[in-house]
Amino acid sequence: MTETSLLPNIVNFLSNIHPFAQLNLEDQKALAGAVDILYLIKDQTLEQQQLVGKGLFIIRSGAIEQRLPSGELRARLTDEDLFGFSQLDQEGIGDYYVTAIENTLLYRIPKTKLYQLIEHNPTVRNHFAAQEGVRIAHSTSKPFAEEALYLKTVETVMNKQMAIVSPDLSIQATAQIMVKMHRSSALIMQDQRLLGIITDRDITKRVVAEGISIQQPIHTVMTQQPKVIEKNALLIEAIEMMMLHNVRSLPVIDTNSDNVIGVLTATSLVERSKVQAVFLISRIYRQESLEELLSLVPQKQAVFLTLQEAGTHALIIQQMLTLIADAFTKRLLQLAERELGKPPMRYAWFVIGSQARQEMHLNSDQDSGLILERSPTDEERAYFQRLTDFVCNGLQHCGYPLCDGEMMANQAKWSVELAKWKEYYRQWIYNPDPQALLDVSVYLDIRFLFGDQSLVERLQETILIHIKGNQRFLSLLIANSLRVNPPLGLFRQFVLAKNGANQKVLNLKKQAINLIIELARVYALAANSLATNTAERLKIASQKEIISEDSQQELYETLSFISQVRLSHQQQALLQHLPLSNEIAPTSLTPFERNHLKDAFRIIARYQEAAQIRFNSKGLLR
Numbered sequence: 001m002t003e004t005s006l007l008p009n010i011v012n013f014l015s016n017i018h019p020f021a022q023l024n025l026e027d028q029k030a031l032a033g034a035v036d037i038l039y040l041i042k043d044q045t046l047e048q049q050q051l052v053g054k055g056l057f058i059i060r061s062g063a064i065e066q067r068l069p070s071g072e073l074r075a076r077l078t079d080e081d082l083f084g085f086s087q088l089d090q091e092g093i094g095d096y097y098v099t100a101i102e103n104t105l106l107y108r109i110p111k112t113k114l115y116q117l118i119e120h121n122p123t124v125r126n127h128f129a130a131q132e133g134v135r136i137a138h139s140t141s142k143p144f145a146e147e148a149l150y151l152k153t154v155e156t157v158m159n160k161q162m163a164i165v166s167p168d169l170s171i172q173a174t175a176q177i178m179v180k181m182h183r184s185s186a187l188i189m190q191d192q193r194l195l196g197i198i199t200d201r202d203i204t205k206r207v208v209a210e211g212i213s214i215q216q217p218i219h220t221v222m223t224q225q226p227k228v229i230e231k232n233a234l235l236i237e238a239i240e241m242m243m244l245h246n247v248r249s250l251p252v253i254d255t256n257s258d259n260v261i262g263v264l265t266a267t268s269l270v271e272r273s274k275v276q277a278v279f280l281i282s283r284i285y286r287q288e289s290l291e292e293l294l295s296l297v298p299q300k301q302a303v304f305l306t307l308q309e310a311g312t313h314a315l316i317i318q319q320m321l322t323l324i325a326d327a328f329t330k331r332l333l334q335l336a337e338r339e340l341g342k343p344p345m346r347y348a349w350f351v352i353g354s355q356a357r358q359e360m361h362l363n364s365d366q367d368s369g370l371i372l373e374r375s376p377t378d379e380e381r382a383y384f385q386r387l388t389d390f391v392c393n394g395l396q397h398c399g400y401p402l403c404d405g406e407m408m409a410n411q412a413k414w415s416v417e418l419a420k421w422k423e424y425y426r427q428w429i430y431n432p433d434p435q436a437l438l439d440v441s442v443y444l445d446i447r448f449l450f451g452d453q454s455l456v457e458r459l460q461e462t463i464l465i466h467i468k469g470n471q472r473f474l475s476l477l478i479a480n481s482l483r484v485n486p487p488l489g490l491f492r493q494f495v496l497a498k499n500g501a502n503q504k505v506l507n508l509k510k511q512a513i514n515l516i517i518e519l520a521r522v523y524a525l526a527a528n529s530l531a532t533n534t535a536e537r538l539k540i541a542s543q544k545e546i547i548s549e550d551s552q553q554e555l556y557e558t559l560s561f562i563s564q565v566r567l568s569h570q571q572q573a574l575l576q577h578l579p580l581s582n583e584i585a586p587t588s589l590t591p592f593e594r595n596h597l598k599d600a601f602r603i604i605a606r607y608q609e610a611a612q613i614r615f616n617s618k619g620l621l622r
Helices: 004-014 025-034 111-120 122-127 132-137 145-150 171-181 200-208 235-245 267-272 276-284 290-294 297-309 314-340 353-357 378-397 418-430 434-443 453-467 471-481 508-526 534-543 549-575 591-614
Strands: 036-040 055-067 073-078 097-110 185-190 193-199 250-254 259-264 347-352 368-372 415-417 446-451 504-507
Touching: 004 025, 025 097, 025 111, 036 055, 055 111, 097 111, 111 122, 171 185, 171 200, 185 259, 193 200, 193 250, 235 250, 235 276, 235 314, 276 297, 276 314, 290 314, 290 378, 297 314, 297 549, 314 347, 314 353, 314 378, 314 446, 314 549, 347 353, 347 453, 353 446, 368 378, 368 418, 368 453, 378 415, 415 418, 418 434, 418 453, 434 471, 446 453, 453 471, 471 508, 471 591, 504 508, 508 534, 508 549, 508 591, 534 549, 549 591
Parallel strands: 368 415
Antiparallel strands: 036 097, 055 073, 055 097, 185 193, 250 259, 347 368, 347 446
């Protein structure tokens, strides 16, 4: 038992150690009263009878090393590190020995007291789950109900009762069917093929207002080749499509059969929604100039802060921020075409990087490319230069910085015809020198955004042909990724880098998040998929048995937690009027963040090692 005079000091220490920091004050006092205090001088070994099966150890000050019976080093631990949990139920000789490598003060929580806490406190129980991934899983926030609604798939909220009519049916008869079925739109179909759509507003504008005879066939006033959406698309994506194209009803199709299986009418959802992101996107598409768009930029920050304060899952926040960036980009493209005139040929604007992956945060820059259907003339090239400059510079004004690596559509190299894009990928994949590996890693995350989608699809088909079965290329991608390791040293201390101000920091993007992104990218490519979103890539890899379902979940939770830490620190920077960054000073981490980041970094390191073995990447790059 602890001396009464020492209790306040121990309580204060435990109140900063996760998970005990989550206990109420009375439980912390009771825990402190049960703590055993041990002191080891340098080079002293902790006796096995004091270690094995006795309790959980916390290093108050000093440092120890764990060695296996063979003498091999297992780990080195220091201030606030925990050990001993894996040996709680053992007797006699344990799995490892503990020796002080400097004078060390230890707190030991007795086994019975710890088990009592585990039994009665879910936070403690989850923290001491057997695997790091389980601890990580219980550390991430969950989506609140309003956001969860917009992250449902279209299929789950669409209306399966459709008003379907033939193209030769009269306008009056069509309207009567819509009234009888209480539908605001009707689908015009022939032989199960969708020809068009008509809404009640269309009838008002095109028939009543124009004095058209209601006995005319419906095909004379219908909207031909209507926009459709795939059943697995998210509701928020469907709403964004409606806003972009100014439509109120979307037929829903099953891509496996191309059959129409329902209709989505989201207007009422948008009007009733309290989600700021939806309102902001709606307003973006109603702005008529760059100057008007700029007035909405502060709302992007407001959306972020609202989502953060509501405890929304980090990956959902990133998806919402991506949809906002998509809307700014598409509206700028619409305004550019309006100002410059009709494009001289078909083109496709695509995004890369975090925007392609739908993983943007407030500090994300812009990354993009342009595919032209053919080689342009000088005059045509000048048109697209003006268009891409308008958009890229407009995005910069809207808070999306220009890419430091100049990987943007307004750069001549990244605004070329389809044939040249295909040649780029062929060279990158079959002749992967260091620059090629850098370029292809960025441009393997490619998502169509505006224009002619078939151009992007044709390019992706070519990419898959080159990559399918190309194990050497996948091995090189892994080897290139392994040039960076998670920032956790043998001593279980963070490996820090110096930033521009010569401060020692953790770079969560470079040293952690990117490493999971790169693993997931290769996993998906091994499954012959060009999916871009990291969570989706992990899911596909699991379905194709490239990785196990448990591995998918563990990596997903790890990515979620690290992303959550980054967004939390960006939130604090905003509130304190500090610049946003991916770099975090370790001193600014809470004990909870510090301990779970150590778990996260160990998980990443484990999967890097496994990928190196699986893809035979060791020694490929020096």
